Amino acid sequence: MIAPAHPLLSVERLSVAFGGLQAVSNVSLEVPSGAIISLIGPNGAGKTTLFNCVTGFVAASSGRVCWEGTPVGGLRPERAASLGMARTFQNLRLFGSMTCAQNVRIGTHRLENEGLLGAVLGGLAWRGRRERMERIVLEAMAFVGLEGEADRPATSLPYGLQRRLEIARALASAPRLLLLDEPAAGMNPSEKRDLAGLVRRIRDRGVTVLLIEHDMPVVMDLSERIYVLDHGELICEGAPAAVRSDPRVVEAYLGKA
Amino acid sequence: MTARNAAIRAAGWGGATGLLALPMGGMAVALWTACSAASWCVLASVLGAVPSPKRMLASAVPEHWRLTGSRIVGSRRAGTFAWFAAAIGACVLPALLGRAETNLAADVLLYIILALGLNVTVGEAGLFDLGYVAFYAVGAYAYAILSREGDAIVAWLGCASPSAEGMLTALRAQGIGFWAALPVAGLVAAAVAALVGLPVLRLRGDYLAIAMLGFQQIVQRFLENEGALTGGPSGIDAPRPAFGSFTFRTRSDHYYLRLAVVAILILLLRRILSSRIGRAWRAIRDDELAARSMGIDVRRARMLAFMIGAFCAGVAGVLFAAKQNRITPSSFGWQESIIVLSMVILGGRRSLAGVILGAALLTVLPEALREVLRGALREGFEDYRMLIYGALLVCMMALRPQGLAGRREACG
Numbered sequence: 001m002i003a004p005a006h007p008l009l010s011v012e013r014l015s016v017a018f019g020g021l022q023a024v025s026n027v028s029l030e031v032p033s034g035a036i037i038s039l040i041g042p043n044g045a046g047k048t049t050l051f052n053c054v055t056g057f058v059a060a061s062s063g064r065v066c067w068e069g070t071p072v073g074g075l076r077p078e079r080a081a082s083l084g085m086a087r088t089f090q091n092l093r094l095f096g097s098m099t100c101a102q103n104v105r106i107g108t109h110r111l112e113n114e115g116l117l118g119a120v121l122g123g124l125a126w127r128g129r130r131e132r133m134e135r136i137v138l139e140a141m142a143f144v145g146l147e148g149e150a151d152r153p154a155t156s157l158p159y160g161l162q163r164r165l166e167i168a169r170a171l172a173s174a175p176r177l178l179l180l181d182e183p184a185a186g187m188n189p190s191e192k193r194d195l196a197g198l199v200r201r202i203r204d205r206g207v208t209v210l211l212i213e214h215d216m217p218v219v220m221d222l223s224e225r226i227y228v229l230d231h232g233e234l235i236c237e238g239a240p241a242a243v244r245s246d247p248r249v250v251e252a253y254l255g256k257a
Numbered sequence: 258m259t260a261r262n263a264a265i266r267a268a269g270w271g272g273a274t275g276l277l278a279l280p281m282g283g284m285a286v287a288l289w290t291a292c293s294a295a296s297w298c299v300l301a302s303v304l305g306a307v308p309s310p311k312r313m314l315a316s317a318v319p320e321h322w323r324l325t326g327s328r329i330v331g332s333r334r335a336g337t338f339a340w341f342a343a344a345i346g347a348c349v350l351p352a353l354l355g356r357a358e359t360n361l362a363a364d365v366l367l368y369i370i371l372a373l374g375l376n377v378t379v380g381e382a383g384l385f386d387l388g389y390v391a392f393y394a395v396g397a398y399a400y401a402i403l404s405r406e407g408d409a410i411v412a413w414l415g416c417a418s419p420s421a422e423g424m425l426t427a428l429r430a431q432g433i434g435f436w437a438a439l440p441v442a443g444l445v446a447a448a449v450a451a452l453v454g455l456p457v458l459r460l461r462g463d464y465l466a467i468a469m470l471g472f473q474q475i476v477q478r479f480l481e482n483e484g485a486l487t488g489g490p491s492g493i494d495a496p497r498p499a500f501g502s503f504t505f506r507t508r509s510d511h512y513y514l515r516l517a518v519v520a521i522l523i524l525l526l527r528r529i530l531s532s533r534i535g536r537a538w539r540a541i542r543d544d545e546l547a548a549r550s551m552g553i554d555v556r557r558a559r560m561l562a563f564m565i566g567a568f569c570a571g572v573a574g575v576l577f578a579a580k581q582n583r584i585t586p587s588s589f590g591w592q593e594s595i596i597v598l599s600m601v602i603l604g605g606r607r608s609l610a611g612v613i614l615g616a617a618l619l620t621v622l623p624e625a626l627r628e629v630l631r632g633a634l635r636e637g638f639e640d641y642r643m644l645i646y647g648a649l650l651v652c653m654m655a656l657r658p659q660g661l662a663g664r665r666e667a668c669g
Contacts, residue, residue, distance in 0.1 A: 057546070057550075076549075077546070077550045078549050078552050081549075082552055089550075093544050093546060093550075094544070095539070097543050102536075105536065106540045106553070107551055109536070109551050112533050114532060115534075119529050122528060173551060
């Protein structure tokens with residue numbers, strides 16, 4: 001197999017500043033297609049800010065983000081979604097007034113192009129497309145293990161399942177890159193194992209995964225490559241085994257001896 | 258919420274409205290209130306209280322249809338029948354009413370169109386629009402100007418271009434005609450909304466409200482002062498609509514004309530609300546950031562809601578002008594915006610039935626109070642009707658802040 005010429009996503013010397021605070025400084029990373037890449041680091045290291053920048057929620061102060069080798073400037077969230085990025089949020093952001101299935105249905109928004117005229121005129125094509133979309137919704141829910149919960153109010157799910165629902169919503173948009181922000185937070189060990197299995201199955205479906213996670217066993221188990229951030233700077237990158245034994249990483253997490 | 262709950266609630270409102278109407282002495286006005294509000298409620302209660310059709314439907318539809326829940330399958334069927342019943346009730350109404358009441362009923366229908374439009378802007382997209390009546394004015398004047406004043410347009414534009422001249426000569430000879438003007442004036446209002454919306458929709462909440470209030474003032478001053486085009490403060494004539502050799506003259510003619518427009522509008526709005534666009538509005542209300550990350554273009558969705566609202570107002574303007582025959586800028590004061598906004602809020606945002614109820618109630622109530630209060634305590638007591646009207650509004654909002662049929666945004 002010939003390796004693609006460009007990584008799916010690459011971040012080049014990216015910096016994000018909020019006023020005087022340098023949240024991310026001069027970070028470069030590459031996410032090759034079909035990989036599971038992790039971003040770790042202590043609290044406040046700038047991981048989520050980097051995520052927000054890649055998905056267009058905050059603007060970079062310098063550096064750039066490239067999608068398949070092409071720089072995407074002035075990125076906005078809806079543009080990131082149309083490129084094929086989907087994300088979950090550290091603090092769940094489900095649509096509170098909707099059922100589980102309705103939440104996932106919003107994920108299919110970008111797959112449709114129905115405008116005002118289509119909505120008003122309707123017709124047979126419309127019915128066929130609706131059925132196709134609803135099949136995608138059910139399939140995504142079954143994939144994360146939420147079959148049978150379609151009509152349940154989303155916020156009535158237990159916390160762990162709400163995280164899975166958010167993943168299902170992201171998957172329903174048929175993304176090429178899935179960005180997961182601390183998906184294992186607040187889960188017990190067996191839920192974490194299930195989640196790791198789910199992430200692996202997502203990758204096996206051909207969706208590239210970029211993961212922020214605190215839980216070391218999960219990260220070490222899943223990742224092909226790990227990037228370590230501390231105080232907004234990249235302090236280490238490499239394969240799990242190398243990162244684990246790197247003295248700078250140990251120092252960042254445990255403090256200097 | 259189950260279909261049964263919805264039905265019980267609907268029946269409650271139907272009953273309450275009926276009870277309210279009874280002491281009014283069987284007046285035609287009371288009949289109108291009761292008919293318009295209760296007919297759909299009663300049928301909903303009958304259909305919704307029977308659990309078996311719902312279950313039958315749920316088992317009959319394929320798995321993927323049940324995504325949104327058997328709840329919705331059941332109540333939507335009941336809802337369709339209720340709308341149907343309301344339509345029949347509205348069709349026979351003028352036969353039961355006198356001249357003045359038919360006139361009032363026609364006003365109710367006009368306000369229903371306005372309120373349905375503003376509900377999209379305020380209720381669905383959360384855009385606090387206090388200058389809504391400006392689009393109403395644009396629609397009314399667009400009809401009047403396009404129908405009669407081809408000369409005036411030429412003179413006003415001062416255009417010498419032969420093609421435009423030729424086009425306008427044809428227009429002058431014929432006028433655009435009512436049936437073409439109905440959608441065209443709506444589109445003109447929507448186009449104006451797009452132009453205003455570009456700068457104004459960057460604002461949110463109270464800032465937007467003030468900006469739109471300013472826009473309404475600009476439009477009204479323009480109509481008053483640009484006499485060559487608009488006829489100035491004394492107004493402009495608008496022709497009666499005609500269909501072949503039939504001319505819409507009487508109050509009930511206009512009533513049925515408006516009723517048809519209301520019916521079409523409700524059908525269109527129901528489609529839009531259950532489409533991708535309606536889902537996007539709902540997602541934005543729930544969580545704007547999550548909606549954007551799912552690829553929803555928030556600015557575009559808001560602009561669309563703003564334009565759909567303006568379109569409805571423009572259509573209402575044409576219907577208003579067609580019945581009045583002469584329109585003046587004074588009909589389009591900011592007070593009208595407040596009244597329509599009250600209808601939407603009091604009836605219940607995001608509920609088509611609620612908005613309709615709100616429009617009917619707020620239009621009928623001042624007239625009904627006049628009848629009820631006539632000679633009630635002493636001679637001339639009906640002069641206090643607006644005071645009582647205001648007090649009733651305060652009470653209703655205090656007791657039901659989400660509106661009469663309003664939904665708190667929660668599922669289940």
